[in-house]
Structure formats: C-alpha cells, structure tokens
Amino acid sequence: xxxxxxxxxxxxxxxxxxxxxxxxxxxxxxxxxxxxxxxxxxxxxxxxxxxxxxxxxxxxxxxxxxxxxxxxxxxxxxxxxxxxxxxxxxxxxxxxxxxxxxxxxxxxxxxxxx
Amino acid sequence: xxxxxxxxxxxxxxxxxxxxxxxxxxxxxxxxxxxxxxxxxxxxxxxxxxxxxxxxxxxxxxxxxxxxxxxxxxxxxxxxxxxxxxxxxxxxxxxxxxxxxxxxxxxxxxxxxxxx
Numbered sequence: 370x371x372x373x374x375x376x377x378x379x380x381x382x383x384x385x386x387x388x389x390x391x392x393x394x395x396x397x398x399x400x401x402x403x404x405x406x407x408x409x410x411x412x413x414x415x416x417x418x419x420x421x422x423x424x425x426x427x428x429x430x431x432x433x434x435x436x437x438x439x440x441x442x443x444x445x446x447x448x449x450x451x452x453x454x455x456x457x458x459x460x461x462x463x464x465x466x467x468x469x470x471x472x473x474x475x476x477x478x479x480x481x482x483x
Numbered sequence: 484x485x486x487x488x489x490x491x492x493x494x495x496x497x498x499x500x501x502x503x504x505x506x507x508x509x510x511x512x513x514x515x516x517x518x519x520x521x522x523x524x525x526x527x528x529x530x531x532x533x534x535x536x537x538x539x540x541x542x543x544x545x546x547x548x549x550x551x552x553x554x555x556x557x558x559x560x561x562x563x564x565x566x567x568x569x570x571x572x573x574x575x576x577x578x579x580x581x582x583x584x585x586x587x588x589x590x591x592x593x594x595x596x597x598x599x
Contacts, residue, residue, distance in 0.1 A: 412489075412576070412591060414590075415589075470529055471588055
C-alpha cells in the first residue's frame, strides 16, 4: 500500500517569503501525485497534479511542484507567498490506473503573516 | 473544475439516531465515490470506496453496519451514520471521480456532524 509523508506540520512565513513544502511517498509503481489546499472553512481544492510528462508542474495561484522520481518526492513551491495563502496543504498519491484510492499526507498548516 | 455537492453542510443529531449525508456530482458521472473522515487538525482518512451499482469497499477498522454507503446512481452517493454516538462527531467529506477518464477526484464541501 502507498503512504505519504509531509515533513512540515506547521510553517509560519512572512508575506513575500518563498515557500517549499516537502512531500515524499512510498510506492513501488507508477503514481499520480496531487497537492490540495483547504482554506479555513472551505472544502479541498486541487492546486496541481502530476500524471506524466514534464516533472515540473505548474498549478493555480502561482504554485508549482516538482516530481523527482529518484527521491520519491513531490515538493510544493511558491516564490512569494501572500497572506491569502494561509491554509492547510495536503499532498496525496494514487497508484496509476482505474479505481485506485487516494492516500493523503498528514497536511501542513501554512500561516502567512503580514 | 467539476462540482461535487455535499448536503447537509452541518447537522446536529441526538445520540442513537441516524443521519444521512448526500454527495452529488453535478456535472459529471461519478463511477467511483469516496468517503473520508477528517478529525480536527488531521488528515483525511478514507472510510470507504463506493462504485455505482455495487457494494462499497470499506477500509480496515471502519464498521460497515454503522456507516452505510449507497451509490445507487452515477451522480449520487449517500452515507448514513446509524445509531450515532458522540464519538462519531467529525467532519465527513466525499469525493467523486470519473474513473474512465482518469481524472483527479473532486471534493464536496464536507459535512460537520455533531452528535449530542
């Protein structure tokens, strides 16, 4: 079974600082990778996804993530965070193929201060 | 993106009663729907996977007689928490996916269940 590890549980940054959230997964086969964001009081929204092709994936709101297969990693980055990026971020992995279930990491709470 | 609607968003019920939560895919056919439970400040834990027209597959440790899942159509799945107890109070989230298109899963807005 697959598993996902997010190293940072709580990150506090000042506005305009750069962000990198770590995500590592364990699974022996081909995977699809996702980053979801959950703003306070709202539902999960997809930030970006990787299925195949270019390992550097660009998502919404200026976020990007890089899939490094050799490191089993899919770290999320943003060059300059905004106060509105304050939210919970979840990395998720799913084995490629139909009907595979999504496994979530424990989440990283990002707090951006003015 | 595709829309998944979950209803109700909040429900308070008395201990011993049953509560039904609906999950609808509004603009696509969801061959597979997933039900998650999220505890405060924790990640989403998958409870069960339901495929339209067949029995749900429950994760280890989830009581299938307590959490009844029905996926009778390609746009609707329901989760019924039977004989609810205070420890069932939680945030329940559904997601839906069109498996044949191999897309990502789309999430409902969640249901905050409080059992008193």
